[in-house]
Amino acid sequence: MPRTLIITNDFPPRAGGIESFVHELALRRADSVVVYCSSPTRRDDAADPGFDLRQPFPIVRDAARVLLPTPRVAARARAIVGLEHCDSVLYGAAAPLGLLAAGLRGRVRRQVALTHGHETGWSGLPGAREALRRVGETTDAVTYLGDYTRRRLARALSAPAAARMRHLPPGVDTDRFHPGAGGTEIRARHGLGGRPVVVCVSRLVPRKGQDTLLRAWPRVLADVPDAALLIVGDGPYADRLRAAARDTESVVFTGPVPADELPAHHDAADVFAMPCRTRRGGLDVEGLGMVYLEASATGVPVVAGDSGGAPDAVLDGETGLVVDGSRPGPTARALIGLLRDPDRAAQMGARGREWVSRDWTWDRAARTLDELLTAP
Template structure:
């Protein structure tokens, strides 16, 4: 059976959209066809789930480094793993920077595919990193893209031949796992939310995601919906700043880190999902897609998304939710008030979102596309 070596810095137990994407792709490959070579988790991530690797149906080789880079030592180890495990293809969990190893691995494997997410769109803006993307495009067989936004941005950095070989590969959503009735009542009871209207945001706490915009918008929301609660789920480098911003506001709850297996219940605890992401650093820090919007839609929630990068690709604006300017609190507040004060319209949007995700964002379709890319002649 053909086997694939997945080389990545983005893999659980660390939480994140890219990590989930790579993990789900690996799980859906045929049994016995995957080996993962990845960096070591942080002590906190490792402590949160110390037996994660042992539960997986494929081998995981952890490097001693916290971050894998395409240096000779890493390339040599990847080549050795590919040879020992009989791998004939390589999947780079993120094209940049590990895709720069493709030239050195070319003689060891038959096919090489590089996944792109959001950060490569930022790489395409700067001369040095743009040249690196160009090299990755020339030395891999396929560079993937999430949606039209990332395709356009990346294609400008690639040669015409490499751009022509690009293929769409976006995350899927497990609609059996993310569904209405997946445990939200228990979460509400545990957090003391009862039957209050709840806006939920599930994401890493980083500045691009816009949790601070939600907190700034919240007094305006409370003026119209006084019993509403804002539930911010996740952890990250922005946690301390956000807790400080929310201090003294009893209707804003920050949960801290939540295990991935528990996330569906936290989505289900909400009435509306909101993550007003925004583009930062002159376009270098941009949202590639936003799988959380699709997971929320699968759970039957209307969504409020920021207009950063490819985030609008995950929303049917006006049908499954609203796309707003995430740099200012006003548009977010107005969208949230409208949905919270009209629960019938919110429910219709949520139902439309679940139907759309079920039909257009299935993991089966994504897995089939990846299989075709890895086995193409």
């Protein structure tokens, strides 16, 4: 049976939205994929040392921590294509690994490049924009997450490549993310009891807006004195965020948590909040925000920042609220409104669960990918 080679830097046990996206797509083609990816960090290995062995498809790990479109990586990709009888290639992220496509033309029948948020940054940079254009010209399709990313990417691609773009957003496993997924245990673990709880699940980096949450938090406490903020995740911004929250006992940092505990952390929330913001003149932007969809699937209303494609993951006023993530005031007002009106919050959570269950399924994403990889 012909196989698809997935070439990616973003793959578990490394944690992240792109990693989950690529892994879920691989699982739905488990009998016909081979994954070629970079090596995990020591921290990732420690978190799940047996990950590769449990997968229902072969994984080829490169020794490098980051794969780049070098002659060595290109040669290894060609070797895997031949040994595994691959007739198609899926690039887990178009930038930069989609640049390998030129060297694989004629060796495989179809090549598809996924895009996320960082490719929109590439689309605005001289040099990177031209590289993205080459990816579009040497692959058979470039995917996009939503209207925002489509518009940004289309400006960088040639007209024929832009015409071949296809909508391929992620899905959510609503069997994993559901109301009652274990939030009571998470609340007990952190001594939160029945307090109103705001949860943020994300990498701790400036774009995600945890600092905006911390700046908004005194205003929230003034109106909801018993509220608690649970910040879930890890990243290079961790020390600065912990320092900023040092004077309050209502903020809890969990550090990194296992992937199988993420639904429970969402379920611990009365409100999910990640007030992301665009940085560096549009180069650092949110592509979509799977965490909003996962929170909605868990029946939790969301407060989202207005960065890039994040509003595509929220029905503003129905499943949550979209705010200016660069300022604490709008975030504080949104959180106070939802925490003080639990009936409205519950209605938004229920609407979010309904919306995600209908329109954001992995089966739909897998069908789209199958069409792209098998097209004549």
